Ligand SMILES: Nc1ncnc2c1ncn2[C@@H]1O[C@H](COP(=O)(O)OP(=O)(O)OP(=O)(O)O)[C@@H](O)[C@H]1O
C-alpha cells in the first residue's frame with residue numbers, strides 16, 4: 644500500500660463498534676483503525692466503554708481502578724475533557740479509559756434520568772468545546788446489548804460491526820440489526836450500520852471463505868473489501884501496550900487495518 648494521505652471528513656464521524664458476540668475483534672478493530680487514522684494525520688478519540696478496559700490497555704493508557712474514566716462521565720456527569728488521556732501511540736490519538744467501576748454502571752444506569760442519552764450528551768459537549776475538531780471517534784462496546792451499548796448507539800452516527808470469519812458468524816446478527824433499527828426509530832434517527840469488517844480471516848480454510856462470501860452476499864454495500872487476516876502480530880501487540888500499527892507497522896496485520904481505514908475514508912459517510 645502506498646503512503647496514502649487519507650482525506651479528512653468535514654464533520655466528525657462517530658462510530659460505535661459493536662457485536663454482542665464476544666471475542667470477534669471489536670477492541671482490536673477499534674484501536675487499530677483509530678491508530679491507522681491518527682497515523683495518517685486525523686485527530687482521533689477512542690472511548691473505551693467496556694469494563695474489561697482492553698482498548699485502554701492497547702492504547703497504553705492508565706486505567707487502574709482510581710483513574711478518572713468513562714464511568715465518571717456516564718454515572719457522575721464528569722466532562723469527557725476532564726477524563727481524556729493522550730495515547731502515547733500517536734500524536735492526536737486520545738482515549739477515554741474504562742476502569743473496573745464501569746461493570747456496575749449497567750445496573751446504576753437503570754434508575755437514572757436520560758439513561759440512554761448520557762454518553763451522547765457528554766460527547767456533544769466535548770465535540771462542541773474542543774479547541775481543534777476531532778475527525779473520528781470510535782466507541783468500543785462490551786459484548787452485550789445492554790444500556791452501555793445503547794448509550795453508544797445513541798451517541799454515534801455510524802455502526803461498525805466486526806465479524807469473525809467462523810461458523811457462527813451470522814448468528815445473533817439479526818438481533819443486533821433489529822436493535823440498531825429500534826434505536827434508529829426511537830432514540831437516534833441518524834444512526835446507520837455503515838461498515839462491516841471481516842476479521843481473523845484465514846484464507847486457507849474453506850469455512851472462512853464461505854463465511855466471507857455469505858456476509859458479502861447479505862450486505863454487499865456495507866462490507867469492506869479489505870479483510871483482516873489472522874495474525875500473531877495483531878494478537879501480541881496489546882501485551883506491549885501497543886497497537887499493531889506502531890508495534891509492527893509493515894506487518895500484514897498492520898497493513899490490513901491501514902488499508903481498511905483508507906477504504907473507510909474513501910467511501911466517506913453513507914447517504
Ligand atoms: N486478526 C487477528 N489475528 C489474530 N488474533 C486476533 C485478531 N483479531 C483479534 N485477535 C485476538 O482475538 C482475541 C479477541 O479479540 P478482541 O479482544 O479484539 O475481541 P472483542 O470482540 O473486543 O472481545 P470482547 O467481546 O471480549 O470485548 C484477542 O486475544 C485478540 O488479540
Ligand SMILES: [Mg+2]
Nearest residue numbers: 669670693697
Ligand atoms: Mg473487546
